[in-house]
Amino acid sequence: MNILICDDEEKNIYEIKEKVSNFMNKHGFDEKIDTFSSGLEAKEHCKENSYDIAFLDIEIGNVKGTEIAKILKDKNKHVIIFIITAYEKYLDDAMDLNVLRFLTKPINTKRLYSGLEKAISLIDHSIIDVYLKKDNSIVKIPANNIIYIEIVDRSTKIVTDKDIYISSHNIKYWKEKLTASFFYQVHTSYIINMKFITKYQRDIVELNNKYETPVAYRKRAEFRNYFLKYFTER
Numbered sequence: 194m195n196i197l198i199c200d201d202e203e204k205n206i207y208e209i210k211e212k213v214s215n216f217m218n219k220h221g222f223d224e225k226i227d228t229f230s231s232g233l234e235a236k237e238h239c240k241e242n243s244y245d246i247a248f249l250d251i252e253i254g255n256v257k258g259t260e261i262a263k264i265l266k267d268k269n270k271h272v273i274i275f276i277i278t279a280y281e282k283y284l285d286d287a288m289d290l291n292v293l294r295f296l297t298k299p300i301n302t303k304r305l306y307s308g309l310e311k312a313i314s315l316i317d318h319s320i321i322d323v324y325l326k327k328d329n330s331i332v333k334i335p336a337n338n339i340i341y342i343e344i345v346d347r348s349t350k351i352v353t354d355k356d357i358y359i360s361s362h363n364i365k366y367w368k369e370k371l372t373a374s375f376f377y378q379v380h381t382s383y384i385i386n387m388k389f390i391t392k393y394q395r396d397i398v399e400l401n402n403k404y405e406t407p408v409a410y411r412k413r414a415e416f417r418n419y420f421l422k423y424f425t426e427r
Contacts, residue, residue: 195374196226197247199235199261200277201254206230208300209248209277216309232256236264243268245374246312248296251278271372273312325351325358332358340389340400342367344382352404354389374423379416380409387423 196213200206206228217224227242229235232253239261247265249258258276265272277296294308325332338353344364351358360367368378375387383406385398392399395417396408408416 194222194224194246195242195244196224197235197239197244197249197265198226198228199230199232199248199253199258200250201230201232201252202250203230205250205277205298205300209305212300212302212305213248213309216306220313222313229253232258232261235261239264239268244272245269246273246275246309248275248277251276269372275308275312325360327356327358334358336371336373337386337388339371339376339386341386341404341406342371342384343406354401377416377419379412380407383407387420390420393420 194217198206198209198213200209210226210228213226214224227238227244229238230253233256235253236256244265247262249261251258253261258278262274262276265274275294275296277298277300294304294311296305296308325334334353334355338355340352340354342364343350343352345359349360349362349364349367351360364378364382364384367384371384376384377387378384379398385400385406389400390398391402395413396410398406398408400406
């Protein structure tokens, strides 16, 4: 999980980073945390990088945390934003960005952890259950178990590590639902779970030592970069 912390005071960065790391380790999540005490450096960095969770001081030098939040939202509309502030004059701007929670200094650990619990439930779809029909009954599967999704006629085929399901939802629905970083749409007809990749060539991805999905020509360069970045930062 990619996490950003921006604060112009190093002691606050250290405090938040330590508490977030403890929470993630306790709950079994791998995290990569980037920190910035310069608002200008953070702005430039965020134009090229995507995050799942961000902790933003409302004022980082001459840069407002809400400015950085807007950039983060452009890269990932599902990013969870925590604003650290005691300044009510910025609350309207923050609310427009659907900020999850406001934190005050010094950070209250209980409130921080409560916010992280909520954030995880919203963004990490590996722990969110998906309901599908099978033999006229409704079954519940963890999204983490989905290997890939494929358009078949006017339906979508959901291939998991244990079974195959047919859904009436289109590929756009699944793309919006499966926002965890390990899901990637390699083709207009395919969304894959990168955790199941067992072999990767320029135009083909093998999943779970069993399935092959094509990589669209126009997606090849983009996917190669994403693939390298994903497995390097795990």
